[in-house]
Amino acid sequence: MIAPAIGRANLEVFADTVLELARQDPSIMVVTSDSRGSGKLVPFGEELPDQIIEMGIAEQNLVGVAAGLAMSGATVFAVSPACFLTARALEQIKNDVAYSDHPVKLIGISAGVSYGALGATHHSIHDFAALRAINNVGIVVPADNFETREAIRAALAHARPLYIRYGKKPMLDLHSPDTRFEIGEAIVIREGEDLTFIATGEPTGRALLAAQNLEADGISCRVISMHTVKPLDMEALLYAARHSSAIITVEEHSIYGGLGEACAAILLQHGICLPFKIVAIPDDYTVTGDQLEIFDHYGISAAGLSAAARDLLAKG
């Protein structure tokens, strides 16, 4: 078993990548809502002050202004904590970005339960559900530094609105640098036949560790990084369902309306019924603490996912 290397926080890699790209492309504009510090964008502001615009603590205005800038020909990254960006400014995302079809890159920082100890006001475990139901906005949830970098590069060439979310913790490195990354195309991190973990975002590394644990018990697990929650890679999902005995989905989101329910709906509509479990944050008063403590509490951990896999296979 090889332990994946520890990388940096996706948020830091996002900030470095967007700065690197903006040096070459003056059309790149970053818009913030008093969030340049938490978005790790202070170096960007110091080096390229003409390419960053501060909107103050006003997320609705942030998104509307981002749409207007995009209409002016700018390549716009609207950067704000995911909890506020996708709740307070949801109508601006729906109307000014998605419905009006302006290709703003909506960057949700400190997403999921990254702000764990700050309480539910600062959690964004509704964002997949809210945005999945809005036409014309893609949802990308990078699992590691490689996916983060590639998602930002891919976003530049993406002609439609996109939502990309990042957390603050150092991530395991899951991919080699020559891995192919395309928005909407899942990445198979590990092959296996007994069970498939389909994970998105920061819990993906934990699914990989679970798969490594289970291998010692003779259980062979495939691990898929479903970095794009919408549009979902149906082909990868259906292949996994046809070539393994069970599926567990893993996400830093409510059990409602996220990756798991999206996968379940596709499988059932393709007439596929197999042992299936959604590991996510239950519809409960979310516990508070460090992001990883919250993950552990809800079984989004190597141990929790290993146990869930054994249990599912035993039932199946």
Place this chain on the structure above:
Amino acid sequence: MRTLQRKSIEYRKTILRIIKAANAGHTAGSLSCIDILNVLYNYVMDITPQNFSSPQRDRYIQSKGHSVEALYVVLADKGFFPAAELDTLGRFRSHFVGHPTRKVPGIEHNTGALGHGLSVSVGLALGAKYRGSPHRVFTLLGDGELAEGSSWEALMAAGHYQLDNLVIIVDRNRLQITGSTEDVMGLEPLADKFAAFGCAVRSCDGNDVEALTQALEQLPFVRGKPNLLLAQTTKGKGVSFMEDVARWHHRVPADEEYAAALRELETAEMTL
């Protein structure tokens, strides 16, 4: 000036005709703001079908999207699409829906939910400044929509960034769907509020094309400040029994009311 006045009357007749045919529409609000749109498109703004893909063109965002019939009628007159397409208003799969969409030639941005247009316009004005483009950004707000807090977020940013290339026109007809704006959620002292947010504020009769042209000829009102024109209008303007009556917000005239309205407008046309 006589040409603009004549256009306003023709536009009013067409607004009523298409609303009557569609059996739906925002009648009084469209009649309230039509003189503003007339002066903007025919006198002030540089927006034509020929320059619509040019980055240098002026921009217009109709934040009070529900008065879309007025916008459709003016865009048809400007030649953005054949006037006959207006007759599809509200029909199944027609692009001419009850709020502006970019599917209709000449429209920059989809609006309809209130309190959005000003933020988008601030983004456009910032974009123009950053690109060094001399074009201006015009936006039309309803007065009732100023209860949306997002409008004030946008105003704060407009003042902060000294967007003197932004022209905000408020259709101040003092009525909203429920009744008087001052009864529903008081706005006054509105001019003082806008001034406190850093705007250069002017006021004029918003149903008088001459007063509108004179006011807008003064742009920019003050260098370094967003321009705000309080256009003092009458909801339902031009049809006596619709004027200043809240229930005409989206009421469709009955046959006899439609005929009476047309008679009033034709009389007004003859007396020009």
